[in-house]
Amino acid sequence: MNRSPANQTLLKSISQSLIKRHHFSTSNPSSLQTIPNSRTNSLISPLYNLLPHTQNPNKIVDIICTNLKERKSTLLDKDMIPHLGTQEVSRILLRCQSDSFAALTFFNWVKNDLAFVPTVHDYCIMLHILAWSHNFSHTMKLLSDLIELNKSKPDKVSIFENLIICTKDCSWEPVVFDMLLKAYLKAGLVRDGLITFRKMVKLGFAPKIISINFLLDGLLKVNRIDECWGVYEEMGKIGIRGNTFTFNILTHVICKSEDIDKVNKFLEKMEEDGFEPDIVTYNTLIDSYVRKGRLKDALYLYNIMYIRRVMPDLITHTSLINGLCKEGNVRDAHKLFHRMVQIGLKPDVFSYNTLICGYINKGMMQEARALLHEMIKGKVTPNDFTCLVLIEGYRKENTLISAVNLIVELKKFGILVPKRLQIDLVVALCRVDKPFAAKSLWERISQDGKEPNLQIYDELIVAFCKSNYVNEAIQLKDEMLFKNIKPTLTTYSAIIRCLCRLNRTAEGEFFMRDMVEFCIHPDATICRSLVSGRCKEKNLNEAELLLTLFAEEFQLLCNECYNEVFKAVCEEGDINRSMEFQNRMQRIGYTPNSLSFKYAIDGLFRTAA
Incomplete structure (x- = not known):
């Protein structure tokens, strides 16, 4: 920045104007100097001259300046400190203009050791001294401190105007x-x-x-x-x-x-000013064209780069590959990828990921997998995103087993797929009824040091039970206990329902008692499964015992379960037994409803027939 004589004249007139305004507003709350000084100005009294020089408050500026010049560690006697006021601080700083070290030493002593907040005016004098002496690192630090101090004040002042005011009294740059x-x-x-x-x-x-x-x-x-x-x-x-x-x-x-049409005019303006657009300029424009779906314009600029002898780099090609893939033109994207390699650019993980994503979006998983192999062969390590998009691609194609095989294959190459992606895949396999593949993958994860967790066990057990592989589910439940993982209601509910579905209701009751020992109360779903199982076996006495147990032990009165047993009793055609059953159930809290009466009437008709 240049300072011409005309500028100096203009600055002088503006400075004087600001100074007048500053003096006029000293009694006004909106004064520029709003950071208060807690000390009172020293009182000038002739009697002070009778004191020794070092104890004379009238000489306080001389004393401090002398001590600063002699680099003394103690700048002022304790008894003299109350006489140090705002005017004295400013005078000392101005007298130290030629010695920025002394000025900064004094300023820091006032600010830190005396806990005395200098005014904005004092800060600005110090800033001019530091800038004049080309001590720019301390200048920038002090500016940052002043800005932070000023912005926290409710009545912010203009640092710029204060700097202008101070130019009247001190040297400045x-x-x-x-x-x-x-x-x-x-x-x-x-x-x-x-x-x-x-x-x-x-x-x-x-x-x-x-x-x-x-x-x-x-x-x-x-x-x-x-x-x-x-x-x-x-x-x-x-x-x-x-x-x-x-x-x-x-x-x-x-x-x-968004006004991309200004680009050509802007590039012409650059050239008029003597600046050739560089690789950063072109890459910025190409990326913008691609993001806005203007691929033809992006490719046009790509060709212009060669004409103007600005060699496209890896970023240029990756942006264009991304644009081609977004339009579904993966083949041309791959051709551009090969062209990039031919001109000597080594693709990075981002270039590969961009092209892999393009193939996956087109459902071309085989080509994406081949590109992964090419990537590994070229010693470019796939990152978490590479693994994510490939696994998601297989999920989209409903070929999760291929995703498992991918994880195994990558491990052989020494590439570990993030644990969270593998765990998500275990859950996904469970939910598409592939529990054995899910269990196999989870065992591999556990071998890598991942502690089994309750959520995954529940997912596996539910998946096995859904496919009626109850014995495998029971083994997993036992494994949970061995590893001090407490089974949940979900664990037991899945096993009990599966056992009842497989006509193994007695075992289901055993697991119900087991869950009660873990202080887990059965719910209506377990009640319905066990009662339904006993009814299918025509073991109505056991079914009634279950109804009584759930009512008395767990305060669980399930009308659906009651009606199922009552229906089975009525179908036997013994009306007396039906009424006795109903009476016993009512005594423990079950209430017949319209469906109960329908079953009773159906039973009477059977008896009459």
Whole structure:
């Protein structure tokens, strides 16, 4: 940033204007200096001159400056500290302008050791001293501290205006305003950064292009697209030429603004300014075209790159492969992939994943698997996403066994599929009635150090029982107990229902007693299964005992179970037995309903016949 004589004159007039306003508002709550000073100014009294020099409050500035110059560790006697006020702090900083180390030592002593909050004015003097001495690292740190301190105040002040005011009394470098702009953006205060930029331009300063690039990038990230172009227009007015980074940021702006038709004009403008679009520019535009479904335009730019001797890189090809795959043109995508290899580019995992996804979306699992083998052969290690899309592809094609084989095959190559994907596959196999494959895969996972968990055991047991492989389910339940995993209601319910379905109701009752020992109460589903099983066996006495047990022990009165037994009793045609059964059930809480009366009437008809 240049400081011309005209700029100095303009700055002087604005500085004086701000200073007048600053002095006028010192008694006003909206004063620029709103960070309070808890200390009172020293009282100037002739009597103090009778004291020794080191104890004279009138000499406090001289004492501290001398001690700083001599690099003394103690800057001031404790008794003198209450006489140190805002005016003294500013005077000492101004007298230390030529010694930034001494000024910073004093400033930190005031701020840290005395717990005395310097004013914004003091901060700005210190910033000018550091910037003048080219101590930029400390300048940026102090700017960050001041911004953080200022933004937490309810009555924020203008740091920029305070920096201008301080230029009247101390040496300064325009770079401090650039640094303020960057410090705002670093703190995420894009709006404050934009305001600072506009104030700099208004005063006639020409910010450095690197600072403007920071601003453009910040505006882009918060989606303030129009203001990006506003900054770019201001650059032209004050004669600042952009660089490659500027144009690449603006390329992102164009892509984000949805106005892709501006691209050609923008590229021409770049060339007029002497900047050839580079690989970043083209990649940004191609990616934007692909995301917006304008593949022809993206391929056109790809050909233009060769004409302008900008060699497409891996990112360029991957973007185009992605675009071709999205349109379902996997064959052309694979041709472009081969072309990329032929010009000497080594595909990475992202390139492979993009093409694999294209094949999977077309249901071409064999081609996707072949590409995986090619990937491994080329020493490109598949990542979690590779495994995920392949397994999901097999799930989509309802060929989960192929997914299991894939996991086994990858393990042989030393590639471990993430445990969460394998566990999800175990669950999926259970839910498509492939319990043996699920169990086999789970055993492999367990061998790798994965502790078996309750959810997977329940899924396996339910799957085995659903397919009537109850003995395998019982083995898994025993394995759970061996591994100190407590079975759940789901575990027992699946086994009991399967046993009853297989006419092994007595074993089902045994498991019910077993679950009660684990303090797991049976539910209505288990009740219906056991009662139904006994009714199918024509063992009505046992069925009645079960009804009584569920009512008295578990307070479970299932009318559906009661009606099933009552129906079986009525079908025997013994009306007396039916009435006696009904009376016994009513005494323990069962209430007949309309279906019960229907069964009773049907029984009477059978007796009459």
